Amino acid sequence: MEVSTGATTAPSYSSSDAGAPAGSVSPLDSATAARPSVAWVPALVTALGFVLLFAKPASLLVNDWWTQPESGHGLLLAPVALWLAWRSGIRKDASPNRWLGFAVIVFAVLVRCTAELAAELFTMRGSMIVALVGIVIYYFGVRQVIHWWLPFVLLALSVPLPELLTQALSLPLQFKASQMGAALLKMRNIPVLLTGNVIRLPGQELFVTEACSGLRSLTALLSMAVLVSAMVLESPISRVLLIVVAFPIAVIVNGIRVFLTGFLVFFVNPELGKGFMHLTEGWLLFLVSLASLAAFAWTIRFVERPLLRLRGAP
Numbered sequence: 001m002e003v004s005t006g007a008t009t010a011p012s013y014s015s016s017d018a019g020a021p022a023g024s025v026s027p028l029d030s031a032t033a034a035r036p037s038v039a040w041v042p043a044l045v046t047a048l049g050f051v052l053l054f055a056k057p058a059s060l061l062v063n064d065w066w067t068q069p070e071s072g073h074g075l076l077l078a079p080v081a082l083w084l085a086w087r088s089g090i091r092k093d094a095s096p097n098r099w100l101g102f103a104v105i106v107f108a109v110l111v112r113c114t115a116e117l118a119a120e121l122f123t124m125r126g127s128m129i130v131a132l133v134g135i136v137i138y139y140f141g142v143r144q145v146i147h148w149w150l151p152f153v154l155l156a157l158s159v160p161l162p163e164l165l166t167q168a169l170s171l172p173l174q175f176k177a178s179q180m181g182a183a184l185l186k187m188r189n190i191p192v193l194l195t196g197n198v199i200r201l202p203g204q205e206l207f208v209t210e211a212c213s214g215l216r217s218l219t220a221l222l223s224m225a226v227l228v229s230a231m232v233l234e235s236p237i238s239r240v241l242l243i244v245v246a247f248p249i250a251v252i253v254n255g256i257r258v259f260l261t262g263f264l265v266f267f268v269n270p271e272l273g274k275g276f277m278h279l280t281e282g283w284l285l286f287l288v289s290l291a292s293l294a295a296f297a298w299t300i301r302f303v304e305r306p307l308l309r310l311r312g313a314p
Contacts, residue, residue, distance in 0.1 A: 043139075046135060050131060050132075050135070053109060053112060053131070054112065054127075054128045054131065056116075056124075057112070057121070057124045057125045057127070057128050058128060060121060060125070061074070061125050061128075061158075061159065061160075064160055065078075065158070068160065069216060070160065070166075070215060070216040070219065071160040072220075073157075073158065073219065073220040073223050074158035074159070074160070077154045077155070077157055077158040077223055077227075078154075078155060078158050080154060080227065081150075081151040081152075081154035081155045081158070082151070084148075084150055084151045084154070085148050085151040088147060088148065088151075090140060090144065091140070091143055091144055091147050093143065094140040094141050094143060094144045094147075095140075095141045095143075096137075096138060096139050096140060096141055097137050097138070097141045097142060098138055100137050100138075100142070101134050101135065101136075101137035101138025101139070102134070102138060103134075104130065104131075104133060104134030104137055104138075105131055105134035105135065105138065107130065107134070108127045108128075108130040108131035108133075108134055109127075109131065111123060111124075111126075111127040111130065112124055112127035112128070112131070115127060120162075121162075122159065122160070122161065122162035125159045125160075126156075126159060129152065129155050129156055129159070132152070132155070133145055133152065136148065150226075150227075150230045153226055154223065154226065154227065157219070157222070157223045157226065158223070161219070166215060169215055170215050171197075173214050173215055173218070173251070173254070174197040174208050175196065175197055176251060176255070177197075177208055177214055177251070177254045177255050177257075177258045178194060178196070178197045178198070178199055178208045178258065179194065179255075180251075180252070180254075180255025180256075180258065180259070181199060181206075181208070181255055181256075181257075181258025181259040181261070181262055182194040182199050182258075182262075184255070184256070184259035185199070185201075185259055185262050185263065185266075188263065190262070190263070190266055192262075199258070199262055201262060201265065201266050202266075204265050204266065204270055206258070206261060206262055206265065208258060214250055214251060214253075214254030214257075217250050217253070217254060217282075217286050217289060218246075218247065218250040218251075220286070221246045221249060221250045221286075221289050221290070221293060222243065222246050222247070222250075224246075224290060224293060225242050225243045225245070225246035225293060226243060228242065228293065228294070228297050229242040229243060229297070232297050232301055233297065233300060233301060233304060234304065234308060235304055235307075235308065238300050238301075238304050241300060242293070242296060242297055242300055245293070245296050246293060249289050249292050249293055249296075250289060253285050253286075253288055253289045253292070254285075256285065257281060257282060257285045260281060260285075261281065
């Protein structure tokens with residue numbers, strides 16, 4: 001009989017394998033295999049809780065987007081924000097921050113309930129975005145929120161301003177548009193009498209209403225400025241400059257709209273100051289605003305490139 005003197009390796013066993021028949025699955029393996037199938041349960045519970053809590057403000061928000069012209073830009077901004085978030089994806093170094101995320105979510109829920117008791121729609125809708133921020137922090141951390149800053153800003157801009165603020169902004173914009181329109185009409189030697197936001201022409205009277213204040217175009221143009229600046233420009237100073245430029249563009253173009261309305265009413269036909277033609281004129285001039293904003297963005301980009309190259313040069 002031959003005896004081997006070499007070292008042998010004894011088979012190892014775990015306590016879960018002892019006494020288990022061949023081909024059987026241990027309880028530990030079963031639990032490990034079951035984990036992936038239930039990993040989606042917390043996310044599903046979070047989604048259901050969010051829907052139950054914020055279904056009312058979300059439905060009211062979508063209704064305002066669909067029915068109110070001054071809020072219609074939300075129909076574009078919200079899908080674009082979701083697409084941008086999906087396109088940029090999750091950071092590789094994202095790490096959850098449970099306690100901070102939970103605190104932000106609790107704060108959003110408290111604000112949402114308090115806003116409903118006070119019947120304050122703007123705060124209620126804003127709490128929905130704060131809750132989304134809290135959920136992202138809870139699962140992916142603060143870095144992911146910074147990574148998704150543009151989608152969150154676009155979602156915030158899609159929320160209509162509170163009525164108190166719109167009324168406070170609308171009247172000064174009405175007066176400014178009336179003053180600019182009257183000044184341009186006087187430059188064309190048209191007799192004009194301006195009283196507040198009422199422009200009196202011979203035989204006609206133009207009333208610059210709240211709808212003609214330019215607030216709609218201002219909010220939409222500001223949203224487009226944020227989107228374009230983030231996607232086209234690189235320097236923070238350039239982005240802020242484009243957003244600031246959106247304000248005078250909206251005001252000046254709205255003043256030109258008032259002037260064109262008075263000019264067409266005086267020289268062509270009083271019917272051109274109302275109805276379909278007046279609405280079409282507003283849309284065409286809004287396209288002019290967008291073209292002006294695009295031209296400014298291209299100009300800033302043209303100047304920005306060589307400056308960034310110089311800064312990056314050794």
